[in-house]
Amino acid sequence: MVASKATKDPQPDTFKEEGSxxxxxxxxxxxxxxxxxxxxxxxxxxxxxxxxxxxxxxxxxxxxxxxxxxxxxxxxxELRESWQLPATTKKLSSKSRQKLIETEGKQLLAVINHPNYQSNPLAAIQRHLESTQPVIVEEPKKKTKKTGKKSKASSDAQAMDI
Structure with missing residues (x-):
């Protein structure tokens, strides 16, 4: 029986110490x-x-x-001038959509009945756009090095602006 216990032990002498x-x-x-x-x-x-x-x-x-x-x-x-951020569109509820249609309809009737628009529609639209749109000021191009590369400082500053 003692021999059978020794054969069942998976690692016979690794954990056995004398007196343990x-x-x-x-x-x-x-x-x-x-x-x-x-x-x-x-x-x-x-x-x-x-x-x-x-x-x-x-x-x-x-x-x-x-x-x-x-x-x-x-x-x-040329694309930089025409590039704009896309407008975020919200879904309108039926009630708010109806209200928007009414206000825009009133505004359209006011524009159509205006004497300046009736006399010359294109000139009236042109004057309106000139008075409401901001003036676009073109910035001069950045100077480049002789090799055609920009300096590191200017490119890093532009990268941070985005």
Whole structure:
């Protein structure tokens, strides 16, 4: 019977010390298991942190590339003038839509019945737009170096403006 106990023991001499009790051996086995688990968790966390750093760096580079559109805007000056932000559209409720239609209808009737509009509609619209629209002032182009590249300071400032 003693021989059968020795064959059932998976690691016969690793936990047995002379004079140690069964409880002490079990405790040592648990301690070794928990240290292995702790080491495994630490290594997994380290590899996860490395992966996070790589993805963070990659995302940051993508953001910096996305913000630097100054070269594109310089190449397309005619589009810069006509470029506007898209207007955000809200869904109107039926009641507010009806109210908007009424107010716009009244405004249209007032414009149509105005004597300036009746005498010369295009000139009246032109005067109205000139008085209500802001004046567009063109800014001079930034100076470039002889190599055709802009200085770093000016490109960084433009990247931050966006």
């Amino acid at each position: 009790s069964r409880g002490a051996r079990k405790f040592e086995k648990k301690v070794q298991f928990y240290t292995k688990v702790k080491d495994t968790v630490a290594s997994l966390n380290a590899s996860k942190a490395i992966g996070k750093k790589k993805t963070h760096r990659r995302n940051r580079q993508k953001q910096l590339k996305a913000y630097n559109l100054s070269a594109l805007l310089e190449g397309l000056p």
